[in-house]
Amino acid sequence: MSKPVITASQIQSLQAFFGDRLQCQEPMSRYSLIKVGGPADFLVSVTSSEELESAVRFLWEEKIPFVLLGGGSNTLISDAGIREVVLINEAKRVEFIEESGQNPLVWAESGASFGGVSRRTGAKGWSGLEWASGIPGTVGGAVVNNAGAFGSNIAANLVLAEILHPLGDRVQRSEWSVDQFGYEYRTSVIKSGEKQAIVLSATFGLERSTPEKVKATISAIASKRQSSQPGGPSLGSMFKNPPGDYSGRLIEEAGLKGTRVGDVEVSQDHANFFINRGEATAGEIATLIALVRDEVNEKFSVELELEIQFIGDWKAEN
Numbered sequence: 001m002s003k004p005v006i007t008a009s010q011i012q013s014l015q016a017f018f019g020d021r022l023q024c025q026e027p028m029s030r031y032s033l034i035k036v037g038g039p040a041d042f043l044v045s046v047t048s049s050e051e052l053e054s055a056v057r058f059l060w061e062e063k064i065p066f067v068l069l070g071g072g073s074n075t076l077i078s079d080a081g082i083r084e085v086v087l088i089n090e091a092k093r094v095e096f097i098e099e100s101g102q103n104p105l106v107w108a109e110s111g112a113s114f115g116g117v118s119r120r121t122g123a124k125g126w127s128g129l130e131w132a133s134g135i136p137g138t139v140g141g142a143v144v145n146n147a148g149a150f151g152s153n154i155a156a157n158l159v160l161a162e163i164l165h166p167l168g169d170r171v172q173r174s175e176w177s178v179d180q181f182g183y184e185y186r187t188s189v190i191k192s193g194e195k196q197a198i199v200l201s202a203t204f205g206l207e208r209s210t211p212e213k214v215k216a217t218i219s220a221i222a223s224k225r226q227s228s229q230p231g232g233p234s235l236g237s238m239f240k241n242p243p244g245d246y247s248g249r250l251i252e253e254a255g256l257k258g259t260r261v262g263d264v265e266v267s268q269d270h271a272n273f274f275i276n277r278g279e280a281t282a283g284e285i286a287t288l289i290a291l292v293r294d295e296v297n298e299k300f301s302v303e304l305e306l307e308i309q310f311i312g313d314w315k316a317e318n
């Protein structure tokens, strides 16, 4: 395990600010969809956007390093755990903003389930987010990652998001329109690290339809997912698709379906999904990622780019 990054005086500030809400040595596998990850030295769950804002303001003002996690569906957490403070986003409020015209809006706190928002708007007969119905994780994770599926993505639906970002010694709250996210395929200026910011909430624009029509599209999408994507703990697509091709196709053509390192396996059903078959470790997953990248590069001269992010104390793994 690497050296602590939180000082003794910062620990005192954390205890004073968060009180009983501060958890220590919390196993991160509980917060990871692929069920790996060692202990977080310090972890706090926030249950509203106001709590999220106040926690982030405090941490930035005190210069205490932190990691914000939503559903943990796109992040590989080190076996050595996380030395920074971990904030778990459980701010889940959703409000339906009725408008008299054809374009209703839904507002959601960033810890709300993104798939849940899609299904709830669908039940009201509001169309636009059907593509998102099977995506795990939170609204915040989707906004930062420019999540997408079935030909659409966040950039097509986001109207604005409430953002918190550091500005000199101050912390500023702003509203960003979709253009300010600098969206590209599965990334944004926040994900790339070009801008430091966290998402407090997001508002999505929809169109009026009927519950029957929207639910029919959602169930067709669910059937497609069921037939094309494997079950079991995973992080979804491990790699971005290279221009004009599919990572899954390249991995399959390289003969890597079913390749296993310890308890993690390249899925037999969809080669871009790696499945935890039991007690996989983050180290095994990282080894399988490197193996697949090397083989695909050797066979097709294509460098696969990760879609997921590595989080935590990876220095301790080396």
Ligand SMILES: Cc1cc2nc3c(=O)[nH]c(=O)nc-3n(C[C@H](O)[C@H](O)[C@H](O)COP(=O)(O)OP(=O)(O)OC[C@H]3O[C@@H](n4cnc5c(N)ncnc54)[C@H](O)[C@@H]3O)c2cc1C
Residues within 6 Å of the ligand: 033, 067, 068, 069, 070, 071, 072, 073, 074, 075, 089, 110, 111, 134, 135, 136, 137, 138, 139, 140, 141, 142, 143, 144, 145, 146, 147, 148, 149, 190, 197, 198, 199, 200, 234, 235, 236, 237, 309
């Ligand atoms: C079975 C499966 C299927 C999937 N299918 C799809 C798919 O079809 N399309 C797709 O795009 N993705 C898909 N994914 C990937 C994943 O679900 C999405 O990327 C999702 O949007 C990530 O959200 P999360 O809350 O889990 O993010 P996390 O893994 O918790 O975090 C991801 C990153 O976002 C940052 N972050 C999280 N919340 C905030 C916030 N409020 N403010 C600032 N930064 C934040 C984190 O710090 C981290 O850097 C799939 C994953 C799985 C497991």
